[in-house]
Amino acid sequence: MRIQNLELTARTVVEGFVSGLHQSPYLGFSVDFAEYRTYQPGDELKRIDWNVFARSDKLYVKLYEGETNTRVLILLDMSGSMSYGSGDVKKIDYGKILAACLSYFAYHQRDGVGLVTFDSEIRAHIPAARRTGQLSNIFKEIDHAEASKETAFKKPLRYLAEILNRRGIIVVISDFYDEPSSIIAGLKALKSKGNDIMAFHIMDDYELTFPFEDMAQFEDLETLKKMHVIPEYLRPQYLSILNQHIAELKKGLSGAQIDYTLMNTSKPLDAGLFAYLAARASSV
């Protein structure tokens, strides 16, 4: 995916998503003056600049350019398992688009945006900032990232907990193929530093339903191990264990007041963006 494409996709998705909303409840939260606009019936009276009215006898409403000190750091899982996709869209692609959309969204919300890609270790880290070219750097990194290796949350999260010294919003995009306790412990550490954390659990439809029929050798994309599987016999137990895993994640994360969203790659990104906006609103 080219950077331009990624940016274009993110812009299309975000703007399409935003324009669909009746009212942006978030515009005007900033304190810096932007421009005047003639009063229109329905505008709140408190927002009329009475000084200008006194000078020119005309009613103007004062508009402010938003400004924030919120930093949004997106953690994108680049482990081997993310490269799985039963259809056209791989989990990693879905995750990349989600990360790009959120970056774009946040950047244009005047938030500082950063990116961390990781597998069992931190692979790239772009600290959150709102400087020119930040978004482009993020897109470039997202674009270049390749899924490989195993997932292990413990080490990367511990590292992040050590280096992050300002509070912000941390978005974790991953398939969470690690022990729930390890994931929850890592995220709790970040949460304890005052961060708002959002966990996007990216799963393929086939992972969620295990619709395989024929006996086959299943190859692990992370470890490359193989095993003979008769899906017909194994499906119920697999789904049971998966559901238990998700339930544990959900329970553990909600207990730590961490937002958790399970995303099926066969569904649109709306759910993810809504979740982000809801979290963003609550953090202001």
Next chain:
Amino acid sequence: MSFLNPFFLFGAVALAVPVLIHLVRREKSEVVRFSSLMFLLKVPKRSVRQQKLKNLLLMVLRLLILALLVAAFMRPYMANSPLAAITGQSQGVVMLLDNSYSMRYGTNFDRMKTEAEKRINALGANDRMTLIVFNNNASVLDRPTSDKSELKARVSSIEPSFGGTRYYEAFVAADRALQQFTGMKRQLIMISDFQRAGWNRSSRENVIAKDVKTEMVNLGVENSTNVGIDNVSVDAASFARTFGGRVTARIHNYRKDQPVTVPASLSINDKEAGGRRSVTIPPNSTALAEFTGFDLPIGATKGKLKIEAMDPLAVDNEFLFSMVRLEKLKVLILDGGKPRQSFYLKSAFASSTELPMEVTVANAETIRAEDLPMYSIVLVNDVPKLSDSVRDRMTELRKSGQQGQFVILGEYADLGWWGNYAALPVKPLEKITATRNLGKSSVVMTSFDRNHGIFKKFQNSAKFTLSTAQFYAYTRMELKPGATALVKFEDGSPAMAEFSGKDRGLVVFASSVDNAVQTGWNDFPLKASFVPMFIEVARYLSHSDEVRDWYALGEGVPVVGSLVGGTAAVVTPSGERVSLGELTAGEQKFFTPEVPGFHEIRVGRQVRVVAVNPPSSEGNLDMIPPGELIDSVQSTAAEAAKAGLFTSDDQLDQARRQLSWWYILGIAILAAIAEIYIANRSNRAAAGTLIPGK
């Protein structure tokens, strides 16, 4: 174990199919790249192991089902009972004990019992034995048992019989008894003197199965010293006070090494008669002893011929026979009163000394019906017709068997009247004159029934011929249904005829026999065959030819309700009375004596004595080698193979031995049910199966 359809073994190749499919699928299974095996690896190992075990069990069951189906279709059968191999020492024994007449030789019978007891003592605790006693017939003594004392008691209760020997019947009974011993080793013991006379079959008879172990206990004697009476021939009916015939005894010396001389004597009603004879018999040969000139009382007489031979088999040193002295035969000739009409007939009957007759000639028109019953034979010699009363009385007397009748249809016979006489075996058609009707001077009688009672005596005589008589005229007759022609003219027309079966007793002749020479009908009375034929006619019609001198044991003795019938019974030699029920006049039943000796047969007031002798063949103690005998009845391996693998001819036995394929099929079905159950349970539980990767 062998198989009927071994080609089905190729079906076992099917066993490889599931294994091959498994291996091929395992090798060629598709590789699916999946995000992570993390969850798959978390499936409990126990469940996987259980599933693996279930799958293994399922595969084993499926292979087992296939193997069982293949085995079932191969139709296995047991050459020997499978249980026999399991039970090891347990065996079923059938012991054949010969109690035939010949076993009375010396101490043979006691030796037989001793040998039998030895075999009983040798029985194991789990062995079972059936005893079969045989002579002419074979009879099983109770059911198989392991109780030695009971078996010994049964042996000691056996008595020697007077019956002959038939090995075949004994082997058939033994085979039947051996079939009861399913699942045991089978053994056949035979204790006998192995008389060759007991085996008269020229071909092999596969009676005893190949797997039956046999033991032949031979009690036979190599050089028999027996001397016995084979046969006695005597004219059983006599009419004279002093017996003019001969009692001829054939005495057999069974010794092969030296001649013997034995005194022979005859007793009549337990009194010695006819003197004594000393008979010298060459080795392994026979000699005759003849007795004659002794007096006979009126009625039935018991005769006994005895030799004083000091041999170990005493029972054949006596021979019984019965005789009957009859009064003169009363013969009535009814004629038309023509001069010399019955001259030749009367002369023929009067000339008989062997069969004395009292002949009365009467006119058919004047005879009274009430006078008829006093005559044993009535000859109606060419009369036009009979009065109704005479005709009816004659019919009655003939039907009751009291009177024999002879009707001559000649020159004077009214064919119309005789044609309506129902008792006549023929329908007279016309009187034929050879010159006028046949265009030749005369015809002759060309053939006669040599097996008929009248002509039996001439069966082997070349001198007796009927064809010398010239018949210039005769009555053409047509046989009624059920009638047979005893003599025929050269043109096939019957000359003499009689009803066969129950209605016999009236013989009709188709031409005049008396002054025929003068009348020009025939010259038969002038021929040599005339007198003997009419004497035999009289003998036949009087039934005196039916008196038998003796019967062999086992032969049926006829009991006839000849005159008016009545209650029939037989008094055996031991004085036991055996009832034969009611007999109507002319009805016949048969009685089979079980012991030798004189039997009195009573029908109403009539008493007849019948002599019964044991079979003379039992005196010949020549042996058949026991090995040869058993080889003649036991299947060989080659015959078993040729006969389709089985060693026994018995269908049930074969069927039983093949039954195992049903059991195998049953097990296969059970395995299939188990497979379905386990597979269904497995599906319901939906447990996974996981085979660790390479």
